[in-house]
Amino acid sequence: MSTTATIPPIGGTVIVGVPIDKAFRVFTASFNAWWPHQYHIGQAEVAEVILEPREGGRWYERGVDGSECDWGRVLAWQPPHRLVFTWQINGQWQFDPDPEHASEIEVRFTADGPGQTTVEVEHRHFERLVGGQAIHGAISGGGGWTLLLDGYAKAVASEG
Amino acid sequence: MDAYRDGGLGLLGDPTRRAIFELLARRPCSVGELAQQLPISRPAVSQHLRVLKDGGLVVSRAEGTRRVYRLNPDGVGALRAWLDRVWDEALTAFHKAAEAAPGDPEQEH
Helix, strand or coil, X not given: CCCCCCXXXXXXXXXXXXXXXXXXXXXHCCHHHHCCCCCCCCCCCEEEEEECCCCCCEEEEEECCCCEEEEEXXXXXXXXXXXXXXXXXXXXXXXXCCHHHCEEEXXXXXXXXXXXXXXXXXXXXXXXXXXXXXXXXXXXXXXCCHHHHHHHHHHHHHHC | XXXXXXXXXXXXXXXXXXXXXXXXXXXXXXHHHHHHCCCCCHHHHHHHHHHHHHCCXXXXXXXXCEEEEEECHHHHHHHHHHHHHHHHHHHHHHHHHXXXXXXXXXXXX
């Protein structure tokens, strides 16, 4: 009776000195302005990272060559309080459309006052990703992620 | 760079090994169960499993009379640790962007 072990979610909290509406707007509409561009998946350098502002919307990158690469989908769109989207890149370093293979990111916005908002992020269900570790092997040829993955590779190597 | 290769991750460049790895990502399996789902023999599956195990990507455990293979939870934990860092940096950047963004909500943005 074995099942895939659950991997603990990642949690992050940040308190921003802006109203809740603005916190939500910057997180979503201005996603491209703050997401570090070195974290990307496509072959081409990133021109833009887009989170479409609606349930069912795409989360994707557009390369400088015009190519597009999906990252996930918006599952819940409840401005300005809550947002859920998926990260579903499979072991071949490609978008896996199967929702059962999707890890999930929930973002909750809470107004602490008129000018302060707590933003909590939870990235969960890593165990659903097919070949989560294979991502590393698949992109060993280079690309923006390689730099960061080097740290991951060292961590894995030190396990051995 | 050597550590990169020796960490076992280059092992997934082989399509069959990757297929085995992905089957194990779905659920733990015995050699027989893997062989049923792949166009290769049980000895071939065993050989690939040994390589994956030596590389630290899978672990095995005896369950009664059979041996069950699964992804190494420590390895997936390492992936998670890496993503943890991605989010850490992304949220720091979000913090800066939110506080630097223009003050009033605008209709057209």
